[in-house]
Amino acid sequence: MTETIPQATTEALARFAALLRPADIPAAVLRRAEDLALDWLGATLAGQAARPVNSLQRFHLAMGPADGPSEVLGQARGSSPLHAAMANAAAAHWAEQDDVHNGSVFHPAAVVLPPALAVAQALGRSGAELLCAVVAGYEVGIRVGESLGRSHYRIFHTTGTAGSLAAAAAVGQLLRLDAAQMLHAFGSAGTQAAGLWEFLRDAADSKQLHTAHAAGTGLTAAYLAADGFTGARRIVEGPQGLMAGMSSDADPQRLTDGLGTRWALAETSFKFHASCRHTHPAADALQRLMQEHRLTAGDIAAVTAQVHQGALDVLGPVTDPQTVHQSKFSMGTVLGLIAVHGQAGLADFDAHFRAPAVVAFRDKVRMVLDDEVDRAYPARWIGKVTVTTADGRQLSARVDEPKGDPGNTLSRTELEHKALRLAAYGGATTEAQMQAAIARIWALAELPRVPRLLP
Amino acid sequence: MTETIPQATTEALARFAALLRPADIPAAVLRRAEDLALDWLGATLAGQAARPVNSLQRFHLAMGPADGPSEVLGQARGSSPLHAAMANAAAAHWAEQDDVHNGSVFHPAAVVLPPALAVAQALGRSGAELLCAVVAGYEVGIRVGESLGRSHYRIFHTTGTAGSLAAAAAVGQLLRLDAAQMLHAFGSAGTQAAGLWEFLRDAADSKQLHTAHAAGTGLTAAYLAADGFTGARRIVEGPQGLMAGMSSDADPQRLTDGLGTRWALAETSFKFHASCRHTHPAADALQRLMQEHRLTAGDIAAVTAQVHQGALDVLGPVTDPQTVHQSKFSMGTVLGLIAVHGQAGLADFDAHFRAPAVVAFRDKVRMVLDDEVDRAYPARWIGKVTVTTADGRQLSARVDEPKGDPGNTLSRTELEHKALRLAAYGGATTEAQMQAAIARIWALAELPRVPRLLP
Structure with a gap:
């Protein structure tokens, strides 16, 4: 191929996604893709008893x-790739235990792994x-999310919107689309991109x-492209495309930033607390502050979490959470769990999100916009808190890289423990099943056919 | 129900859609719903041999x-309601022969009839x-489209976006959702709303x-709501909803305009020419001008079509159409077919869109923004053309209501002829099958169970 593709275009991104081969990907990136696959499986199994998940599973089944060739996790029967991908996604x-890419505020695993595994x-x-497809999905989705900018995220759930293109990239790899077909798939995916924050x-x-x-529309787009169905060539950057319609600070340069040398997948963070990622930096900072000063919840009169604008946008509306899920978007509740129980895991939210001690602490927490934190975001998620103690002291603490970020990542042992805990929480699998699934994921690169993870 | 629902909210619209019953609907509106159902069937059957349609049919099958209880038109086997609705939509x-509502620039039948029939x-x-569900879908989709305004339509294909809510309303009626469930269905539909014009x-x-x-996401939203799945209450007008994210001139008052007294379904136009509706007013005006002045194509040196901004936005990019479909968005091609062949039907586009005489005429046509036309739009679609004749005269003509509009509508005989022509064009049905389907549609109000239209 000697023709020149203009950089910073959907076309260049599609070409990269179509032509990527396992040999192009550094070993460390492939190993991280396996880590992320296990982390995704745990997060998915944790949701198996959840009412909204069960509604979607019932609908898709x-x-x-x-029956069908694609595994529906937690169910005895399989389905077609479309419905398995959508049920698992x-x-x-x-x-809220799946991975996140900080710079794009995008949760790649949730929209990339389900369609990739199903197909x-x-x-x-x-x-x-499969691993190569997953890498393609991450690299595409993260760059689309970054290019749509912060104005997009103020209204739109980037995981939903950029997620359609991420899913199309992963499925397009597995369908062996050429560069032109992949561009059509992106066009069809992007024109279905959706997801509004209003539900929060x-x-x-x-x-x-x-x-x-996102998983379903991306998969659909790729299958259609394989069958000759065409899409817009400039669905992201064109004058009636995603940037024009759904962003006011879009940056096309981000679409192809470092393609082939910068591996965005390896920048993806694992989640440690069971809450919205926007709460994590402050939660880590509060935890550090309480450890350093040997404080208990009762020692604290007030907490100010110094945050970026995105945190205010997403968490600000949640002042009096009525459900477990909503409480994961309540900064006060998350800091209350950290202060009172020392952790904010899934079981902690279930048991304590409305406990009087947590609610009392919640009402001592306020968020303020912090200039340094806001300027660093979304490239870095700095955590800063200031505490006023009951005896009148002013204390503050900061963390520059929350637990689970690439520079402060989880080991394979920590990842296994997290996945086992999450699977146990969901209740759909035995520990033996989960141990076997872990072994399959660590062996994935050598397997000639992708097996069922939970046969 | 004694509680007061604020007007001009998604909640009021959902309540209307849930509580509507056949007895609430004037007989003339129900008869027009039957007309629109037949018109939809013809438009759908005309597409049966089209490559992109066949791709989507293959994917959904x-x-x-x-097999399944819902009819996939043109196919021997049925499917589940979701896939039948999506394949038919x-x-x-x-x-480009399906209906259009002028004020909302929304094509209701394409997104309302398929999910309603399937369910x-x-x-x-x-x-x-079924007829009541269709009315609910039209009333909802048209008002959502109107409320999103002209700025929305500049980037987004309103039939795709408002279409999700229209489909949810129709399916929600058939699932007998209560008002609260219908509102959840609208929330789930609206947060999946998508469709960008970039593909043109x-x-x-x-x-x-x-x-x-649109058909699939609306149907999904309604089924999920019946199963207890919740959605945003203010998905259209909320601060992170459709208006906030996808419009800059939204008008919430339009959401509930005349609910229960104004029947937007009855304002819906039938299409006469086989092209984008934006070309119709000028096509009718040119036809009138040529008839009044007894001109042939060769008598005409130049045509200026005086149009609204939306026509420039949608048709402007199409200067040298390469496909039949694209040529339906070329004002020059449409006026060329009218001038050279006296009509712009499906077969005319296929046979002549690149014929030298049509291309030569096309290049004599330009569009200009007309202040009067633009101000009247989208409530009225005025057609104005000015012609310079080969012998140097300046002639002009106007039409105030294009053929197929409510004040200039098609009779049942004209509708039957149109549907028979369209079905024959698509080639998937015999004339006898189509005559039987016509009889079923005219009898619909009396049928205790909705039958297959083409058994």
């Missing part, structure tokens, strides 16, 4: 075939091909719908 | 069950219930995807 984001199983692709105000179930929608 | 808009068949609902620049296939997407 009812509308799809009686519905579960992935529920527990790899349906087509009998190898583990190496009502603690509604839309987040599960957004990940399912 | 492959991903869905082996993919075909409905292809021929009515699956649930064994009566013809009267490349003559890509996205329009078929948009109608399928």
